Amino acid sequence: MRVLVTGCAGFIGWRVSELLIERGHEVVGVDNMNDYYDVRLKEWRLKRLKDLGNFTFYRVDVEDYEGLKEVFRKHNFDAVVNEAARAGVRYSVKDPWVYIRTNVYGTLNLLELMKEFGVKKFLLASTSSVYAGQKMPFREDFPVNTPISPYAASKRSAEILSYTYHHLYGIDVAVLRYFTVYGPAGRPDMSVFKFIYRTMKGEPIEVFGEGNQSRDFTYVDDIAEGTVKALEVKGYEIINLGGNRPHKLNELIELVSRFTGREPKVVRRDPVNVDMPSTWADISKAKELLGWEPKVSFEEGVRRTVEWFEKNWSWVKDLKVL
Numbered sequence: 001m002r003v004l005v006t007g008c009a010g011f012i013g014w015r016v017s018e019l020l021i022e023r024g025h026e027v028v029g030v031d032n033m034n035d036y037y038d039v040r041l042k043e044w045r046l047k048r049l050k051d052l053g054n055f056t057f058y059r060v061d062v063e064d065y066e067g068l069k070e071v072f073r074k075h076n077f078d079a080v081v082n083e084a085a086r087a088g089v090r091y092s093v094k095d096p097w098v099y100i101r102t103n104v105y106g107t108l109n110l111l112e113l114m115k116e117f118g119v120k121k122f123l124l125a126s127t128s129s130v131y132a133g134q135k136m137p138f139r140e141d142f143p144v145n146t147p148i149s150p151y152a153a154s155k156r157s158a159e160i161l162s163y164t165y166h167h168l169y170g171i172d173v174a175v176l177r178y179f180t181v182y183g184p185a186g187r188p189d190m191s192v193f194k195f196i197y198r199t200m201k202g203e204p205i206e207v208f209g210e211g212n213q214s215r216d217f218t219y220v221d222d223i224a225e226g227t228v229k230a231l232e233v234k235g236y237e238i239i240n241l242g243g244n245r246p247h248k249l250n251e252l253i254e255l256v257s258r259f260t261g262r263e264p265k266v267v268r269r270d271p272v273n274v275d276m277p278s279t280w281a282d283i284s285k286a287k288e289l290l291g292w293e294p295k296v297s298f299e300e301g302v303r304r305t306v307e308w309f310e311k312n313w314s315w316v317k318d319l320k321v322l
Ligand SMILES: NC(=O)c1ccc[n+]([C@@H]2O[C@H](COP(=O)([O-])OP(=O)(O)OC[C@H]3O[C@@H](n4cnc5c(N)ncnc54)[C@H](O)[C@@H]3O)[C@@H](O)[C@H]2O)c1
Pocket: 006, 007, 008, 009, 010, 011, 012, 013, 030, 031, 032, 033, 034, 042, 060, 061, 062, 063, 082, 083, 084, 085, 086, 087, 102, 106, 125, 126, 127, 128, 177, 178, 179, 180, 181, 182, 187
C-alpha cells in the first residue's frame, strides 16, 4: 500500500511509519514540525525514517488545504493515517484555537481530499480522553459527550466528522482511541519522558495530587502494531488500543527509580481539573476485530525506555523539556 501518514515526525506517527515500511508499504509523511516541544526530537525521528528508504517527506501543515492537495496530486494513496495533532491536554486550555484548527479543520481537509482523490481508507488517532466521566473499563459503545478539555472536545469532533465522510462517501474509517502511549523517543510533555529525564538529570519531578491517579499505559510498539492492523477495518469502527492494565503514577516513579538507579525527587502539586483521575481500556473489540492485544508489560516498556535514554543521553540531556 501507499500510505499517507500525517504527523510522521511525531512520537506515534514515526513508529507507525517505521512499521509500515518494515512490512513493505510505501510511506509518504507530512508534518509541520511545530515547536510545541523540542524540534530536535522530531528531527531525530525523521532522520531515522529517511534512512529506511521507501519514505518521502513533505513539510506541510494539515491546516493548509492547498499544500495538502499538492501532496495528494503527486501520490496515489491507498490509505491515510492521521496522526498529526495538537496532543497535550493541559496546553489545550491555554490555546484551544490551535487544537480546533489542527485536530478538527486539519481532519476535515484530509477527508475532503480523500473524497476528491477517491482514497477509501482512513485511520484517525483519537484518545482515551473522550471517556471523561464514564465508568471503567471504558468501552467503545459508551456515550461520550462530556469531554473535559478542549483537546478531548477536538478529538471527539474529529471522530464524528469522520463518521460523516464514511456515511457520505463510503470511506472505511477506523477511529483508534489510544491510551497513554509511552516508549523510546516519546513526548517530552508526558509523565514517562519527564520523570526519566528529570531523574537522570537529578532534577525534581512534579506530581499533581498524591500520585494515585492511574493510566492504562500502552507501549508505542503495541500501538503501532494495532494501528497497522486497523488498515483491515471495513465500515466505520471505533477501537480502543490500551494496555488493559492500569498503573498508578507512583508505580511509574518506582520503576524509574529502579531502572535509572537514582531516587526521583518528587514535588507534590495540586491536581489539575482537565486531567482524568484514571483511565482503563476494555480491549475486547480490538482482540475480536483485529486479533490485537498488547505484548509489552509496563515494567519491560519502562526498562526499554530508560535504555533508550541512556543510549542517547549525549544529545537528549540538552533537550528542552516542558
Ligand atoms: N501519546 C499519547 O499518549 C496519545 C494518546 C492518545 C492519542 N494520541 C494521539 O496520537 C496522535 C499522535 O500523538 P503523539 O503522541 O505522537 O504526538 P506528537 O506531538 O509527538 O505528534 C504529533 C505530530 O503532528 C505534528 N503536527 C501537529 N500539528 C500539525 C499540523 N497542523 N500539520 C502537520 N503536522 C502537525 C507535530 O509536529 C508532531 O510531529 C495524536 O493525534 C494524538 O492526539 C496520543
